Amino acid sequence: MAAGPRTPVLVGVGQYVGRESDPARALSPADMLAEAARAAIANCGADAAGVIDTLVAIRLFADSRGALPSPFGAYRNLPHAVARRIGAHPRDLVYGPVGGNTPQMFVNELAARIAKGDSDVALIVGGEALRTQARAEKAGLTLDWGEDAPSDPASCGEEIRYASGHEIRHGIALPTSVYPLFENAFGAAMGWSPLQHRAEIGHLMAPFSAVAAENPFAQRQAAYGAEALVEPGEDNRIIAYPYTKRLCANMFVDQAAAVLMMSTEAADRLGVPADRRVYLHGSADTHEKILLSERIDYATSPAIYIGAAHALAEAGITPDDLSYIDLYSCFPVAVEIAAAMIGLPTGDPARLTLTGGLPYFGGPGNAYSLHAIAEVVEHCRNDAGAWGFVFANGGFLTKHSFGVYSTSPGYGARSDPASYQAAIDAMPSPPFTETPAGEGRLETFTVVHHKGSPMYAIIIGRLDSGARFLARMHAGLEPLMEAPIIGHRLRVTAGEPNIAALI
Numbered sequence: 001m002a003a004g005p006r007t008p009v010l011v012g013v014g015q016y017v018g019r020e021s022d023p024a025r026a027l028s029p030a031d032m033l034a035e036a037a038r039a040a041i042a043n044c045g046a047d048a049a050g051v052i053d054t055l056v057a058i059r060l061f062a063d064s065r066g067a068l069p070s071p072f073g074a075y076r077n078l079p080h081a082v083a084r085r086i087g088a089h090p091r092d093l094v095y096g097p098v099g100g101n102t103p104q105m106f107v108n109e110l111a112a113r114i115a116k117g118d119s120d121v122a123l124i125v126g127g128e129a130l131r132t133q134a135r136a137e138k139a140g141l142t143l144d145w146g147e148d149a150p151s152d153p154a155s156c157g158e159e160i161r162y163a164s165g166h167e168i169r170h171g172i173a174l175p176t177s178v179y180p181l182f183e184n185a186f187g188a189a190m191g192w193s194p195l196q197h198r199a200e201i202g203h204l205m206a207p208f209s210a211v212a213a214e215n216p217f218a219q220r221q222a223a224y225g226a227e228a229l230v231e232p233g234e235d236n237r238i239i240a241y242p243y244t245k246r247l248c249a250n251m252f253v254d255q256a257a258a259v260l261m262m263s264t265e266a267a268d269r270l271g272v273p274a275d276r277r278v279y280l281h282g283s284a285d286t287h288e289k290i291l292l293s294e295r296i297d298y299a300t301s302p303a304i305y306i307g308a309a310h311a312l313a314e315a316g317i318t319p320d321d322l323s324y325i326d327l328y329s330c331f332p333v334a335v336e337i338a339a340a341m342i343g344l345p346t347g348d349p350a351r352l353t354l355t356g357g358l359p360y361f362g363g364p365g366n367a368y369s370l371h372a373i374a375e376v377v378e379h380c381r382n383d384a385g386a387w388g389f390v391f392a393n394g395g396f397l398t399k400h401s402f403g404v405y406s407t408s409p410g411y412g413a414r415s416d417p418a419s420y421q422a423a424i425d426a427m428p429s430p431p432f433t434e435t436p437a438g439e440g441r442l443e444t445f446t447v448v449h450h451k452g453s454p455m456y457a458i459i460i461g462r463l464d465s466g467a468r469f470l471a472r473m474h475a476g477l478e479p480l481m482e483a484p485i486i487g488h489r490l491r492v493t494a495g496e497p498n499i500a501a502l503i
């Protein structure tokens with residue numbers, strides 16, 4: 001297929017990693033983003049800064065519902081701060097919503113805007129300086145990252161609440177405590193014993209770390225063996241069973257990335273060389289039933305299944321056609337479930353990451369997948385006609401975005417996500433009770449640890465009536481981690497929080 005004048009095309013990608021150990025000399029978040037933006041513009045081989053009409057900044061963790069507030073001041077308008085630094089004068093300055101899916105989501109949305117003629121040249125930037133922030137705080141240093149602007153940015157995309165008050169009271173708050181709930185459900189669905197399950201996780205993730213070790217943009221270029229990932233140790237404490245620290249996304253990174261997109265007519269006008277151009281042949285954006293308590297189950301993901309199938313069908317290919325793949329990997333189960341839903345074999349796990357993954361390459365907040373997109377673009381350029389694929393995830397395996405890439409000219413015209421989201425929304429959730437009492441069985445669990453010691457378990461169970469409930473367990477935690485336990489009978493007493501015990 002030939003590219004028409006409005007065919008959107010990715011033309012420039014840039015990545016930045018900060019290795020400065022003195023926080024007083026390290027770059028601020030906006031300076032890092034500007035570095036990545038300059039690299040992306042240089043990478044397109046044309047002078048494009050002055051013609052950017054839309055600049056999107058991926059939301060900083062500091063601005064993501066106060067989860068990690070910055071002690072060093074806030075940007076009133078982060079896209080403006082970046083535009084100012086790179087000499088751009090965009091008409092639209094956009095600050096994205098919370099979610100690791102948003103880098104791919106914005107590629108999908110901006111491609112549609114470019115195709116419609118609503119934008120001609122668009123830049124997406126994102127990153128985090130949490131490594132520097134943590135080091136400065138540890139050293140008692142005060143940095144000044146606050147920056148005013150003439151106006152606020154436009155916000156774009158839906159802002160959703162990932163957990164209800166009832167869920168938060170039962171521990172559904174931090175990703176490190178929620179993803180293990182999926183992991184234990186997935187292991188049980190595979191029929192793995194705890195020992196076998198940990199071995200499987202180690203074998204899946206060790207090759208990710210080997211990819212990171214070879215990636216010059218990885219924050220931590222270290223390859224680990226499978227055992228070193230899953231076995232608890234002094235530097236690898238259990239965070240929430242079965243996850244150790246080395247199985248969790250590392251957000252204490254100084255990393256940024258940028259992606260420059262434009263219409264084919266703009267690329268022609270600016271003289272962007274043909275070998276820079278990578279096309280979006282398929283895309284999709286889906287979400288699960290938002291609340292964890294409403295999910296169909298915890299071992300599958302209908303929204304990944306449907307979203308990936310839609311994006312691949314739009315491109316007219318199957319999973320077997322993919323050469324370059326990056327699956328979001330904040331925790332191993334994101335990879336396990338995505339691979340199963342998309343239909344990707346896991347026998348050669350290094351095929352499932354281009355960066356090395358969030359625990360090893362680094363997980364710069366909501367912006368990680370901009371690095372995945374930068375990598376997929378470079379790989380596709382080096383292998384003309386080959387297919388690339390990015391799966392990006394946000395929240396608690398909540399929101400998903402997909403992109404299918406190739407140097408072959410073309411564009412998979414975007415269908416309204418509502419057209420395929422409806423099938424997910426129509427799936428019935430199990431009944432749920434906030435006030436469970438009586439007996440039932442264990443649906444999934446995790447044991448949250450503090451400083452490496454078990455603190456309490458988060459329990460998701462089903463009463464014999466079929467109703468799902470949340471509970472905590474404070475005693476008798478060891479049996480949960482020693483033998484296959486999912487499906488085991490338990491008793492629950494209603495309260496604030498509900499308390500469960502194995503029987």
Ligand SMILES: CC(=O)SCCNC(=O)CCNC(=O)[C@H](O)C(C)(C)COP(=O)(O)OP(=O)(O)OC[C@H]1O[C@@H](n2cnc3c(N)ncnc32)[C@H](O)[C@@H]1OP(=O)(O)O
Nearest residue numbers: 100175176239245246248249250251252330359393394395
């Ligand atoms: C959709 C999604 O993306 S959901 C995922 C969103 N991201 C997250 O939730 C991040 C999850 N990770 C974490 O919360 C943290 O990394 C934790 C809790 C696992 C560990 O953090 P801490 O307890 O602060 O780390 P700790 O104090 O033990 O160690 C600090 C050192 O370890 C490093 N470190 C911290 N986390 C990790 C990790 N996951 N892997 C490797 N190294 C890490 C830090 O960079 C720091 O290194 P330095 O001393 O060289 O500067």
